[in-house]
Amino acid sequence: MSEVTGGTTEERMAEWQKRREKILQMGGDKAIEKRHAKGQMSARERIEYFFDPGTFTEIGMWVEHRTTAFGLDKMEIPAEGIVTGFGKVNGRYVVAGAEDYTAMMGTFGEYHGKKLSCALDFAKDKGWPFVTLNDSAGARLHEGMDTLETYGWTFHSQIAASGIIPQISLLMGPCLGGQAYHPVMMDFVIQTRKTGFMGIAGPAFVKTQTGEEISLEELSGWKCHAVRSGQTHIVAEDDKDCLDKCKELLSFFPSNNKEQPPRIECKDDPEREIPELDTVIPDQPTKPYNMYPVIKKVVDNGHFVEIFKDYAKSAICGFARMNGRPVGLVSNQPMIKAGILDINACDKLARFIRFCDLFNIPLVSLTDCPAYMIGSEQDWGGILRHGAKLLYSWADASVPLVAVIMRKSYAGAHYGMLDKSIGADFVFAWPTARVTIVGADTAASVIFAREIRESENPGETAARRIKEFSELYETPYHAARRGYIDDIIAPRDTRKLINRALDALDLKWQRAFSARPWRKYSNINL
Amino acid sequence: MQEIIEAPIPGKVLSVDVTVGNTVEEGAIVCTIEAMKMENPILSPVKGSVTEVTVSAGTAVKTGEKLAVIEY
Numbered sequence: 001m002s003e004v005t006g007g008t009t010e011e012r013m014a015e016w017q018k019r020r021e022k023i024l025q026m027g028g029d030k031a032i033e034k035r036h037a038k039g040q041m042s043a044r045e046r047i048e049y050f051f052d053p054g055t056f057t058e059i060g061m062w063v064e065h066r067t068t069a070f071g072l073d074k075m076e077i078p079a080e081g082i083v084t085g086f087g088k089v090n091g092r093y094v095v096a097g098a099e100d101y102t103a104m105m106g107t108f109g110e111y112h113g114k115k116l117s118c119a120l121d122f123a124k125d126k127g128w129p130f131v132t133l134n135d136s137a138g139a140r141l142h143e144g145m146d147t148l149e150t151y152g153w154t155f156h157s158q159i160a161a162s163g164i165i166p167q168i169s170l171l172m173g174p175c176l177g178g179q180a181y182h183p184v185m186m187d188f189v190i191q192t193r194k195t196g197f198m199g200i201a202g203p204a205f206v207k208t209q210t211g212e213e214i215s216l217e218e219l220s221g222w223k224c225h226a227v228r229s230g231q232t233h234i235v236a237e238d239d240k241d242c243l244d245k246c247k248e249l250l251s252f253f254p255s256n257n258k259e260q261p262p263r264i265e266c267k268d269d270p271e272r273e274i275p276e277l278d279t280v281i282p283d284q285p286t287k288p289y290n291m292y293p294v295i296k297k298v299v300d301n302g303h304f305v306e307i308f309k310d311y312a313k314s315a316i317c318g319f320a321r322m323n324g325r326p327v328g329l330v331s332n333q334p335m336i337k338a339g340i341l342d343i344n345a346c347d348k349l350a351r352f353i354r355f356c357d358l359f360n361i362p363l364v365s366l367t368d369c370p371a372y373m374i375g376s377e378q379d380w381g382g383i384l385r386h387g388a389k390l391l392y393s394w395a396d397a398s399v400p401l402v403a404v405i406m407r408k409s410y411a412g413a414h415y416g417m418l419d420k421s422i423g424a425d426f427v428f429a430w431p432t433a434r435v436t437i438v439g440a441d442t443a444a445s446v447i448f449a450r451e452i453r454e455s456e457n458p459g460e461t462a463a464r465r466i467k468e469f470s471e472l473y474e475t476p477y478h479a480a481r482r483g484y485i486d487d488i489i490a491p492r493d494t495r496k497l498i499n500r501a502l503d504a505l506d507l508k509w510q511r512a513f514s515a516r517p518w519r520k521y522s523n524i525n526l
Numbered sequence: 527m528q529e530i531i532e533a534p535i536p537g538k539v540l541s542v543d544v545t546v547g548n549t550v551e552e553g554a555i556v557c558t559i560e561a562m563k564m565e566n567p568i569l570s571p572v573k574g575s576v577t578e579v580t581v582s583a584g585t586a587v588k589t590g591e592k593l594a595v596i597e598y
Contacts, residue, residue, distance in 0.1 A: 286565050288566065335566075337535045338562035370564065373535070373562070377536075
C-alpha cells in the first residue's frame with residue numbers, strides 16, 4: 001500500500017476508512033466463499049459469532065510483516081493473518097486470536113506470532129481466559145528464523161500463562177507443525193469433525209521423510225486425536241458447534257486461578273433422592289452396568305459435559321454442576337474393559353484432575369473400579385508410571401475432594417479413584433461397596449494357596465476360603481470400622497451427601513493451598 | 527465398509543451372540559469376554575451385517591485379536 005501522507009483532515013479520515021475496509025475484507029470475497037463452500041466460517045465471522053454482540057475490541061489489526069524475502073515484499077496479509085482482541089462471552093471478558101486462512105493461508109510468521117504472544121501475555125495480565133480459533137496452513141517458511149524463534153516466544157507465553165488463565169484451542173482448520181503445538185499445549189482442544197486437523201507433520205512431509213503413505217484425515221483428523229492419541233478433548237460438528245461448546249466449557253471455569261468457579265442458581269433440589277440408585281448394582285459382581293445414567297441422575301439437571309468421551313472409555317470424566325457449583329466429575333465405566341484403569345485412562349483422569357485443581361473446581365469421584373490393568377502390554381507400556389500420575393494428581397490437589405464408592409474399590413484403584421489416605425475430604429460408600437485390598441479369589445490364590453493345594457478337596461477348600469474372605473472383606477464395613485469411610489449411605493442419598501460435603505468444603509480454598517511447605521512442584525511421573 | 531471387532535483386553539470368550547448373516551443394530555452385543563473378574567459385553571459400533579465370526583465360547587483372546595467383522 002502506498003504511503004499517503006499529508007492531506008486535509010477529511011482526506012486523512014477517508015484514507016483511514018479505505019485502508020480499514022481493506023483489512024476487514026480479509027482475503028477477499030472469493031476466498032471467503034471458498035471457506036463457506038466447505039461449511040466453514042471466516043475468522044471475523046467466527047469472532048462475531050463467539051463474542052457477545054458489539055463487545056469485541058480488536059488490537060493490532062494494522063500489524064504487518066517486515067520480511068521482504070521470497071516475494072513477501074509484494075504480499076498483502078491483512079491483520080497478519082490473525083485477528084486478536086478481547087470481548088465478552090456470556091458477560092465475562094475473554095481474549096481471543098482467530099487465525100485467518102484467507103490471509104496467506106493463516107500462516108504463522110514473525111508478526112503473526114507476536115500478535116498471538118502479545119494477546120496471551122495480555123490475557124494473563126488481565127486474568128482473562130484465552131481462546132484460539134485455529135485455522136492455518138502452517139508456518140511461514142519465507143521468514144526463516146523469525147518464524148521459528150517467534151514460535152518459541154509463543155510457546156513460552158502460553159506456558160507462562162498455564163494454570164493462571166484457562167486456555168482453549170478450537171481446531172477449525174488444518175493445523176500442522178508449529179500450528180499444532182500451541183493448540184495441544186492449551187488446557188482443552190475442541191476439534192471440528194470434518195475440517196479440523198492437528199499433526200506434527202502433514203502427509204506430504206511424512207511421505208518424503210519416512211515413506212509412509214497416509215491421508216490427512218487418518219493422520220490428523222478427529223478420530224486420530226479424540227480416539228487414539230487423547231489430544232482432543234471434545235469433538236464438534238462444525239464451526240458454530242465448536243464455538244458453542246467452547247462457550248459452554250467457559251461457563252464452568254473461573255476467569256483465572258485466583259477466582260472461584262462461577263456458581264449459578266440451582267433449580268434442581270440439592271437433596272433430591274434418587275430411588276433408582278438403590279437397585280442399580282447387579283447382584284453378581286461380574287455383571288457390568290452403565291455408569292452414564294447414574295452420573296446424569298446425580299448431577300444438577302442431568303447436565304454432564306464429558307471430556308475425552310471417545311478416549312480411554314473405561315474411565316469417565318467431565319464437568320457438571322452440583323447445587324449450582326461447577327464440579328469435575330470422575331468415574332469408571334463398568335461396561336467397558338471391566339472399568340479398569342489402564343495407561344490411557346490414568347493419563348486422561350490425571351490431566352483432568354490437575355486442570356480442576358488449577359482452577360479451584362471441586363472434584364467428585366463415583367467409584368466402581370476393580371484394578372489397574374495388568375499384563376505385559378500394560379507393564380511394558382509403563383502402567384506403573386502412568387498410574388502414579390493419578391496418585392500425584394489427587395495428593396497434589398487442594399480443591400474439595402469427595403468420593404462415593406458404589407461397588408468395587410480394590411487395591412491400587414482404591415487410591416486411583418480417590419480415598420481418604422490419598423487426600424479425600426469425604427468418602428462415602430454404598431452398602432454394595434466392596435472396599436478391599438484384593439478380591440476374594442485373588443486373596444485365596446495367595447494366602448490360602450498352600451492350604452488349597454494340599455487339601456483333600458481343593459475345590460471345596462478354595463470355595464470355603466474365598467467365601468470367608470469375601471464375607472469379611474468384600475464389604476464396606478471393615479473400612480468403615482476404621483473410619484476410612486465416613487458413612488455407608490443409601491444410594492438414593494448420593495446427591496444429598498455430595499452436596500452437603502461440598503457445602504462443608506466451601507471455604508477450603510482459603511487455607512488448603514497456602515498451608516503447604518514451599519517447593520517448586522512435585523516430581524509427578526511424566 | 528468393514529468394521530473389525532477386536533478384543534479390547536485379554537480374556538476368555540464367555541459367549542458369542544451373533545452368527546454370520548445376522549443383522550445387528552448399533553450397540554448390539556456381539557460377544558462377551560470375561561476379563562479382570564468381569565463380564566465385558568463387546569458391542570457393535572455400527573449397524574450392519576455380520577460377515578465373519580472368529581471366536582467361540584471358551585476361546586482365549588489377546589488385546590486386539592479379531593472377534594468378528596461387521597459389513598456396513
